[in-house]
Amino acid sequence: MSAPNSLQPTTSPHAADSAPSVETAAPAKKRRRLLPLMALGLAPVLVAGGAVAAHAHKSVDLEINGQTHTLSTFAGSVEGLLAEQNITLGEHDLLAPGPDSALSDGADVVVRTARQVTVDVNGEPQVVWTTALTQGDLVSSMFESGREVTLAASRSLDRTSLSLPLVVDGSVDVVADGETKRVELEGEAYVADALEAAGVEVSRTDRVEIGSADDGTVEVTVTRVVAGERTETEPVDFRTVEREDDSLYVGQKKVVEEGSAGERTRTFATITVGGKEVTSALRSDEVTTEPVDRVIAIGTKERPAPEPEPAPAPAPAPTTSAPSSSTSGGAAPTSGVWAQLAQCESGGDPTAVSANGLYYGLYQFSIGTWQAMGGSGLPSQASPAEQTQRAQALQAQSGWGQWPACASKLGLI
Known part of the structure; x- marks a missing residue:
């Protein structure tokens, strides 16, 4: 127009x-x-x-x-x-x-x-x-x-x-910003006169149109045209990275840092007409918040081999004599892997009995396993040295899996 x-x-x-x-x-x-x-x-x-x-x-x-x-x-x-x-x-x-x-x-x-x-x-x-x-x-x-x-x-x-x-010399309706004001103008009046009488200011980008109201009155309509901008954001996924760690054994993993997502921001130049966006153009596209990587430590440390122990003495022949006292025949080991295993299993107490009454002594033998290794009576009544000898014989025969929880904790399996 x-x-x-x-x-x-x-x-x-x-x-x-x-x-x-x-x-x-x-x-x-x-x-x-x-x-x-x-x-x-x-x-x-x-x-x-x-x-x-x-x-x-x-x-x-x-x-x-x-x-x-x-x-x-x-x-x-x-x-x-x-x-x-x-x-x-x-x-x-x-x-x-x-x-x-x-x-x-x-x-x-x-x-x-x-x-x-x-x-x-x-x-x-x-x-x-x-x-x-x-x-x-x-x-x-x-x-x-x-x-x-x-x-x-x-x-x-x-x-x-x-x-x-x-x-x-006529009436004019001025429609702007959701309101309609009727003004009376004298003599030759122009659009600027009608806007001034209605107290409506317009910018150079606004649209001003002249039409007729339903009753035939001249109508001046101001449509606001505004140049602005709009932003949109979206998350940026974090990466998961693995780093070697010589403080952990091979096969062990540990989360060192939890990851967090970043944020990407897009800014659009916009034109709105009458409060409705009619055009938009991408002005910028950038990562405004960098994501934080999730870091997992991977163990590289070799597991220690079990310390060598003296070969177990031949298991004593079954005897019908009274069970050996826990205070005779030598003390419990105080160092090395067997001392660590005894500490884990029984707290280092050769007379320990589990809460359910099924496991006894330093290494928490069951009665069946104790007897299979040549023991007699209760394991908790045998000397610490005998308990250790029969535990070593059991390990040589069946491996560290006889003590799964503590052997795993000690890195033996």
């Missing part, structure tokens, strides 16, 4: 540049004539009438585009008056009454120069001719004909010589 500054004749001027001759010395008076709405439309309305050859002196009012002049003439017809005043009509200009109409004393003759303007008709841009004197008259006349018409106000909103006024 064109700006109001485009509301100007696109053909050569048809009325004389200078004012017509005036019989009296009084200044020309300025009046707004109330023409039928059809006369403000797209084609001129010519009022037909028979010419009367009347050449008597008479006084008539000639209005040219809203400016009225009282003239003294001997012309007998409207056509003769126009010829007398050197006024030539264009194809789309308005003349009322028609050129063949007779002139009488006190007659009114109206000339309107047509302008070619661009309007939005039911949402579609069209170029039309109009003889309307105000933008309000133009949109109102087309509104009355069943067409919804809007005009775009110029960006400068100024009062240029070729710009049609908004209204002359």
